[in-house]
Amino acid sequence: MDDFNSETDSDYTSYWRDWFISSRGNEYFCEIDEEYLTDRFNLTGLNTEVQNYQHALDLVTDVFDFDCDDDVREQIEKSARHLYGLVHARYIVTTRGLAKMLEKFKKSDFGKCPRVMCDAQPLLPMGQSDVANSSPVKLYCARCEDLYNPKSSRHAVIDGAYFGTSFHNILFQVYPAVLPPKSQRRYEPRVFGFKMHAAAALSRWQGEQRDALKDRLRAVRIESGFEKEDAEMEEDEEEDEMEGVDASFEGSANPPKSFEGGTNPPKSFERGANPPKS
Ligand SMILES: [Zn+2]
Numbered sequence: 103m104d105d106f107n108s109e110t111d112s113d114y115t116s117y118w119r120d121w122f123i124s125s126r127g128n129e130y131f132c133e134i135d136e137e138y139l140t141d142r143f144n145l146t147g148l149n150t151e152v153q154n155y156q157h158a159l160d161l162v163t164d165v166f167d168f169d170c171d172d173d174v175r176e177q178i179e180k181s182a183r184h185l186y187g188l189v190h191a192r193y194i195v196t197t198r199g200l201a202k203m204l205e206k207f208k209k210s211d212f213g214k215c216p217r218v219m220c221d222a223q224p225l226l227p228m229g230q231s232d233v234a235n236s237s238p239v240k241l242y243c244a245r246c247e248d249l250y251n252p253k254s255s256r257h258a259v260i261d262g263a264y265f266g267t268s269f270h271n272i273l274f275q276v277y278p279a280v281l282p283p284k285s286q287r288r289y290e291p292r293v294f295g296f297k298m299h300a301a302a303a304l305s306r307w308q309g310e311q312r313d314a315l316k317d318r319l320r321a322v323r324i325e326s327g328f329e330k331e332d333a334e335m336e337e338d339e340e341e342d343e344m345e346g347v348d349a350s351f352e353g354s355a356n357p358p359k360s361f362e363g364g365t366n367p368p369k370s371f372e373r374g375a376n377p378p379k380s
Contacts, residue, residue: 118164122186127256129211130227130239130265132202134186134193139163148188151234158182162189187264188234194269200276207273207280215243216250219287225250226270229262237262242270245282 123133138144140163149155158181160166170178193199206212207224214222225241228249239260240249252258274281290305291298297306 118161118166118182119186122183127254127260130206130257130260131186131190132194132199132206134189135198136163138193138196138198139189144192145189148185151188152181152185154178154181155185158185162186184234184261187261190264191229191232191266191269194265195272200273203269203273204277204280212241213253215245217243217246217248217285219285219289220245223282226273227260227265228270229265229267232263232266232268234261234263239265244270244274246285 119133122128123131139159145159152158154177157166157168157178160168161178161182162185166178168178194203203226207226210222210224212225212227214220214224220243223243223245225243227239228242230237230240230249238258239252239262241252242249252260288305291302297303
Protein backbone atom coordinates (compact mmCIF):
# COMPACT_ATOMS: atom_id res chain seq x y z
CA MET A 103 0.00 0.00 0.00
CA ASP A 104 3.03 2.24 0.20
CA ASP A 105 3.13 3.22 -3.42
CA PHE A 106 0.00 5.16 -4.10
CA ASN A 107 0.28 5.14 -7.88
CA SER A 108 0.48 1.37 -8.11
CA GLU A 109 -3.07 1.07 -6.74
CA THR A 110 -6.00 0.87 -9.08
CA ASP A 111 -8.56 3.63 -8.98
CA SER A 112 -11.15 1.59 -7.16
CA ASP A 113 -8.75 0.75 -4.31
CA TYR A 114 -7.56 4.30 -4.35
CA THR A 115 -10.93 5.87 -3.80
CA SER A 116 -12.40 3.26 -1.47
CA TYR A 117 -10.59 3.62 1.80
CA TRP A 118 -8.53 6.72 1.66
CA ARG A 119 -8.34 7.18 5.43
CA ASP A 120 -7.41 3.54 5.99
CA TRP A 121 -4.66 3.92 3.47
CA PHE A 122 -3.49 7.19 5.02
CA ILE A 123 -3.42 5.87 8.59
CA SER A 124 -1.58 2.68 7.63
CA SER A 125 1.03 4.41 5.46
CA ARG A 126 4.55 4.50 6.81
CA GLY A 127 5.29 7.82 8.51
CA ASN A 128 1.65 8.47 9.46
CA GLU A 129 1.75 6.48 12.70
CA TYR A 130 1.11 9.61 14.81
CA PHE A 131 -2.33 10.17 13.26
CA CYS A 132 -5.56 8.58 14.46
CA GLU A 133 -8.52 7.91 12.21
CA ILE A 134 -11.04 10.73 12.06
CA ASP A 135 -14.65 9.54 12.24
CA GLU A 136 -16.77 9.76 9.12
CA GLU A 137 -19.44 11.74 11.01
CA TYR A 138 -16.91 14.31 12.11
CA LEU A 139 -15.59 14.81 8.57
CA THR A 140 -19.03 15.12 7.01
CA ASP A 141 -20.24 17.76 9.49
CA ARG A 142 -19.43 21.02 7.71
CA PHE A 143 -19.36 22.90 11.00
CA ASN A 144 -16.17 21.07 11.96
CA LEU A 145 -14.46 22.21 8.76
CA THR A 146 -15.23 25.91 9.14
CA GLY A 147 -12.54 28.10 7.58
CA LEU A 148 -10.49 25.26 6.11
CA ASN A 149 -11.69 25.96 2.55
CA THR A 150 -9.42 29.02 2.51
CA GLU A 151 -6.41 27.08 3.82
CA VAL A 152 -6.52 24.11 1.45
CA GLN A 153 -6.17 24.24 -2.32
CA ASN A 154 -8.67 22.16 -4.30
CA TYR A 155 -10.67 22.04 -1.09
CA GLN A 156 -13.79 20.30 -2.43
CA HIS A 157 -11.89 17.63 -4.34
CA ALA A 158 -9.59 17.07 -1.38
CA LEU A 159 -12.57 16.64 0.94
CA ASP A 160 -14.21 14.24 -1.53
CA LEU A 161 -11.02 12.19 -1.58
CA VAL A 162 -10.79 12.04 2.22
CA THR A 163 -14.46 11.04 2.55
CA ASP A 164 -14.20 8.45 -0.25
CA VAL A 165 -16.64 10.10 -2.65
CA PHE A 166 -13.99 11.32 -5.06
CA ASP A 167 -15.30 11.02 -8.60
CA PHE A 168 -13.37 13.29 -10.91
CA ASP A 169 -11.45 12.47 -14.06
CA CYS A 170 -8.12 14.23 -14.15
CA ASP A 171 -4.53 13.64 -15.22
CA ASP A 172 -1.83 12.47 -12.84
CA ASP A 173 -0.41 15.91 -12.08
CA VAL A 174 -3.76 17.27 -10.98
CA ARG A 175 -4.48 14.10 -9.03
CA GLU A 176 -1.11 14.47 -7.30
CA GLN A 177 -2.03 18.02 -6.32
CA ILE A 178 -5.40 16.92 -4.97
CA GLU A 179 -3.76 14.09 -3.07
CA LYS A 180 -1.37 16.58 -1.46
CA SER A 181 -4.26 18.85 -0.53
CA ALA A 182 -6.16 15.90 0.92
CA ARG A 183 -3.23 15.06 3.23
CA HIS A 184 -3.02 18.70 4.33
CA LEU A 185 -6.78 18.86 4.90
CA TYR A 186 -6.69 15.65 6.91
CA GLY A 187 -3.94 17.09 9.10
CA LEU A 188 -5.79 20.33 9.77
CA VAL A 189 -9.02 18.51 10.64
CA HIS A 190 -6.98 16.09 12.75
CA ALA A 191 -5.79 18.96 15.00
CA ARG A 192 -9.44 19.82 15.71
CA TYR A 193 -10.61 16.23 16.02
CA ILE A 194 -8.06 15.09 18.62
CA VAL A 195 -9.33 17.59 21.20
CA THR A 196 -12.88 16.17 20.97
CA THR A 197 -14.01 13.43 23.34
CA ARG A 198 -13.73 10.72 20.65
CA GLY A 199 -10.41 12.01 19.38
CA LEU A 200 -8.88 12.21 22.86
CA ALA A 201 -9.96 8.61 23.57
CA LYS A 202 -8.31 7.41 20.35
CA MET A 203 -5.09 9.30 21.03
CA LEU A 204 -5.06 8.02 24.61
CA GLU A 205 -5.01 4.44 23.29
CA LYS A 206 -2.09 5.29 21.02
CA PHE A 207 -0.30 6.99 23.93
CA LYS A 208 -0.73 3.88 26.09
CA LYS A 209 0.78 1.76 23.31
CA SER A 210 3.72 4.20 23.03
CA ASP A 211 2.86 4.82 19.37
CA PHE A 212 4.55 8.22 19.66
CA GLY A 213 7.75 6.82 21.13
CA LYS A 214 9.33 6.97 24.57
CA CYS A 215 11.30 9.70 26.31
CA PRO A 216 15.03 9.30 25.53
CA ARG A 217 16.00 10.76 28.93
CA VAL A 218 17.42 7.95 31.04
CA MET A 219 15.74 9.08 34.26
CA CYS A 220 12.29 9.22 32.66
CA ASP A 221 12.16 5.39 32.55
CA ALA A 222 10.76 5.11 29.00
CA GLN A 223 7.85 7.45 29.65
CA PRO A 224 5.52 7.45 26.57
CA LEU A 225 5.51 10.73 24.63
CA LEU A 226 2.73 12.78 23.03
CA PRO A 227 2.96 14.66 19.72
CA MET A 228 2.54 18.43 19.83
CA GLY A 229 2.97 21.53 17.69
CA GLN A 230 4.85 24.66 18.67
CA SER A 231 2.36 26.63 16.58
CA ASP A 232 -1.28 26.23 15.55
CA VAL A 233 -0.51 27.83 12.19
CA ALA A 234 0.33 25.43 9.36
CA ASN A 235 3.86 25.39 7.91
CA SER A 236 5.39 27.06 10.99
CA SER A 237 7.32 24.20 12.59
CA PRO A 238 7.40 20.40 12.48
CA VAL A 239 5.88 18.15 15.13
CA LYS A 240 7.71 17.70 18.47
CA LEU A 241 7.25 15.11 21.19
CA TYR A 242 6.32 16.07 24.74
CA CYS A 243 7.36 14.12 27.84
CA ALA A 244 5.04 14.73 30.78
CA ARG A 245 7.60 13.38 33.26
CA CYS A 246 10.46 15.76 32.56
CA GLU A 247 8.17 18.34 30.90
CA ASP A 248 10.49 18.76 27.96
CA LEU A 249 10.28 18.51 24.16
CA TYR A 250 12.11 16.15 21.84
CA ASN A 251 12.57 15.73 18.11
CA PRO A 252 11.05 12.58 16.60
CA LYS A 253 13.64 9.87 15.97
CA SER A 254 12.46 9.00 12.48
CA SER A 255 13.00 11.44 9.62
CA ARG A 256 9.57 10.45 8.29
CA HIS A 257 7.98 11.84 11.46
CA ALA A 258 10.29 14.82 11.75
CA VAL A 259 8.78 16.47 8.67
CA ILE A 260 5.12 16.27 9.81
CA ASP A 261 3.59 19.70 10.38
CA GLY A 262 3.19 20.46 14.10
CA ALA A 263 -0.09 22.25 13.35
CA TYR A 264 -1.67 18.82 12.66
CA PHE A 265 -1.51 18.25 16.44
CA GLY A 266 -1.58 21.79 17.79
CA THR A 267 -0.25 23.48 20.89
CA SER A 268 -3.01 22.41 23.31
CA PHE A 269 -3.85 18.76 22.63
CA HIS A 270 -1.19 17.21 24.89
CA ASN A 271 -2.19 19.40 27.83
CA ILE A 272 -5.91 18.79 27.31
CA LEU A 273 -5.33 15.03 27.28
CA PHE A 274 -3.80 15.16 30.77
CA GLN A 275 -6.60 17.41 32.00
CA VAL A 276 -9.25 15.00 30.76
CA TYR A 277 -7.31 11.88 31.86
CA PRO A 278 -5.37 12.98 34.97
CA ALA A 279 -4.75 9.31 35.89
CA VAL A 280 -2.22 8.93 33.04
CA LEU A 281 -0.21 11.97 34.16
CA PRO A 282 3.09 10.50 35.41
CA PRO A 283 4.75 11.67 38.65
CA LYS A 284 7.28 14.42 38.01
CA SER A 285 10.87 13.39 37.48
CA GLN A 286 12.67 13.77 40.84
CA ARG A 287 15.97 12.11 40.05
CA ARG A 288 18.74 14.20 38.54
CA TYR A 289 22.06 13.36 37.01
CA GLU A 290 25.07 14.56 39.05
CA PRO A 291 28.27 15.18 37.09
CA ARG A 292 31.22 13.48 38.81
CA VAL A 293 34.89 12.81 38.14
CA PHE A 294 36.20 9.70 39.92
CA GLY A 295 33.31 10.04 42.32
CA PHE A 296 33.87 13.73 43.15
CA LYS A 297 31.17 16.22 42.25
CA MET A 298 32.47 18.76 39.78
CA HIS A 299 31.89 22.22 38.37
CA ALA A 300 29.62 25.12 39.16
CA ALA A 301 26.73 23.04 37.87
CA ALA A 302 27.39 20.46 40.56
CA ALA A 303 27.61 23.21 43.19
CA LEU A 304 24.27 24.57 42.04
CA SER A 305 22.78 21.08 42.05
CA ARG A 306 24.14 20.56 45.59
CA TRP A 307 22.65 23.85 46.71
CA GLN A 308 19.28 22.86 45.22
CA GLY A 309 19.48 19.53 46.99
CA GLU A 310 20.18 21.24 50.30
CA GLN A 311 17.26 23.59 49.77
CA ARG A 312 15.02 20.64 49.03
CA ASP A 313 16.14 18.81 52.17
CA ALA A 314 15.63 21.93 54.26
CA LEU A 315 12.15 22.25 52.81
CA LYS A 316 11.36 18.65 53.70
CA ASP A 317 12.58 19.28 57.26
CA ARG A 318 10.33 22.31 57.58
CA LEU A 319 7.37 20.31 56.24
CA ARG A 320 8.09 17.59 58.75
CA ALA A 321 8.30 20.19 61.53
CA VAL A 322 4.83 21.50 60.74
CA ARG A 323 3.61 17.93 60.34
CA ILE A 324 2.77 17.97 56.66
CA GLU A 325 3.36 14.31 55.92
CA SER A 326 4.91 13.00 52.66
CA GLY A 327 3.14 13.90 49.39
CA PHE A 328 6.36 15.73 48.72
CA GLU A 329 7.10 13.96 45.46
CA LYS A 330 3.79 14.77 43.88
CA GLU A 331 3.27 18.22 45.33
CA ASP A 332 6.82 19.35 44.75
CA ALA A 333 5.87 22.02 42.26
CA GLU A 334 3.11 23.53 44.41
CA MET A 335 5.29 23.49 47.50
CA GLU A 336 8.08 25.28 45.75
CA GLU A 337 5.76 28.06 44.67
CA ASP A 338 4.66 28.60 48.26
CA GLU A 339 8.19 28.47 49.53
CA GLU A 340 9.69 30.78 46.96
CA GLU A 341 8.29 33.91 48.58
CA ASP A 342 9.72 32.94 51.97
CA GLU A 343 13.04 31.97 50.51
CA MET A 344 13.86 34.82 48.20
CA GLU A 345 15.84 36.97 50.68
CA GLY A 346 18.19 34.20 51.75
CA VAL A 347 18.91 32.77 48.32
CA ASP A 348 21.88 34.82 47.15
CA ALA A 349 23.86 34.62 50.35
CA SER A 350 23.43 30.89 50.87
CA PHE A 351 24.30 30.08 47.26
CA GLU A 352 27.59 31.93 47.53
CA GLY A 353 28.48 29.93 50.57
CA SER A 354 27.55 26.46 49.47
CA ALA A 355 29.17 26.85 46.04
CA ASN A 356 32.49 26.36 47.81
CA PRO A 357 33.42 22.84 48.82
CA PRO A 358 32.37 22.06 52.39
CA LYS A 359 35.14 21.88 55.04
CA SER A 360 34.82 18.17 55.60
CA PHE A 361 35.31 17.52 51.92
CA GLU A 362 38.49 19.60 51.74
CA GLY A 363 40.03 17.98 54.76
CA GLY A 364 38.92 14.42 54.34
CA THR A 365 39.95 13.64 50.81
CA ASN A 366 42.67 16.16 49.95
CA PRO A 367 41.47 16.96 46.45
CA PRO A 368 44.18 18.30 44.11
CA LYS A 369 44.44 22.09 43.82
CA SER A 370 43.09 22.12 40.30
CA PHE A 371 39.96 20.35 41.43
CA GLU A 372 39.32 22.93 44.17
CA ARG A 373 39.38 25.66 41.59
CA GLY A 374 37.02 23.69 39.37
CA ALA A 375 34.51 23.34 42.18
CA ASN A 376 34.14 27.12 42.41
CA PRO A 377 31.91 28.81 39.84
CA PRO A 378 34.01 30.49 37.12
CA LYS A 379 34.82 34.14 37.87
CA SER A 380 33.23 35.45 34.68
ZN1 LIG B 1 11.23 12.77 29.86
